[in-house]
Amino acid sequence: MTHGIHHVTAIAGPARRNIDFHTRILGTRLVKKTVNFDDPGTYHLYYGDEAGTPGTILTFFPWEHVAPGRIGIGQTQETAFRVPQGSIGYWSQRFVEQGVKHQAPVRRFGETVLSFEDPDGMPLALVGVAGAETEPAWTGSDIPAEHAIRGFHGVTLLLREAEPTAAILTDVLGFREVGREGTILRLESDAAAGSVVQLRAVGDFPSGRAGGGTVHHVAFRASDDAAQAEMVRRLAEGHGIEATEQKDRNYFRSVYFREPGGVLFEIATDDPGFAVDEPVSSLGQTLRLPGFLEPRRGSIEAVLPRLEAA
Structure with a gap:
């Protein structure tokens, strides 16, 4: 059974700008390209590798006039992608040329990390990973394959204290503690992509506020319904935390809960995946709606912001 991050969902400003970046x-x-099933007047955009493999999927709810959020306690401080170890120089130069706000590379846990922001100020990073060049990459962009993103490295969560969250990650979600640097506790799973969760304990610090540039939730992988149900059982019996009822998100089935540090966690099944309603060759080209919203397609399309061909 593979554990790790399934996807990360964040809040963005204008959809066209989000797609371009x-x-x-x-x-x-x-x-x-679909809609927020709970708020169908808003897009839900998913980005990943060729097939949207679990561990590569960053998703957004884009609102045209969203107020900026504030990162604080109980939120994701940074979302990081994997790139080949020798590619950090390429990306630093690209960010300079494209006017992307970024910082100088630093070393963390023996890896080179290049931190940057998207247009909404969402904190992102690229982490140079030894051996990542042998992993498959999406080659449909102008990024040379040898430098392309290989899915997630992981997330860093900002917490008052690390241990209660670490207990959930190790006992329920299949991670193990592997080290500490300063205030950061690092946990890893057996996944190729999305295998790292870092817990940054900062004590008393202002709470975060949801808005543009902030992460809404972090989703973790369950291979199927049975694995998900076992995680839910362990969460309730071992930690006294009740997850929501299962929700069908078309491309995976989900349950949600707040972990002890206040971050919204999801457990999402690996199946059925993104090719359930369109071929892999044409993923993301047309607006897809779940069956219960299909009768409202006309009215939904009428209120969604217009997008040029992506």
Whole structure:
């Protein structure tokens, strides 16, 4: 059974700007153009590798006039992607040329990390990983394959204290503690992509505020319904935390809960994946709606912001 991050969902400003940055600047694939099932007047955009493999999927709810959020306690401080170890120089130069706000590379846990922001101020990073060049990459952008993003490295969560969250990650979600640097506790799973969760304990610090540039939730992988149900059982019996009822998100089935540090966690199934309603060859090209919203397609399309061909 493979554990790790399934996807990360964040809040963005204008959808067209979001698509341009993540497909053109970062070179990830728009694998699904749908709507927020709970708020169908808003897009839900998914980016990933060619097929939207679990561990590669960054998703956004884009609102045209969203107020900026504030990162604080109970939120994701940074979302990081994997790139080949020798590619950090390429990306530093690209960010200079494209006017992307970024910092000088630093070393963390023996890896080179290049931190940057998207147009909404969402904190992102590229981490140079030894051996990542042998992993498959999406080649449908102008990023050379040898430098392309290989899915997630992981996330860093900002917490008052690390241990209660670490207990959930190790006992329920399949991670193990591997080290500490300063205030950061690092946990890893057996996944190729999305295998790292870092817990930064900062004590008393202002709470975060949801808005543009902030992460809404972090989703973790369950291979199927049975694995998900076992995680839910362990969460309730071992930690006294009840997850929501299962929700069908078309491309995976999900349950949600707040972990002890206040971050919204999801457990999402690997199946059925993004090719359930369109071929892999044409993922993300047309607006896909779940069956219960299909009768409202006309009215939904009428209120969604217009997008040029992505």
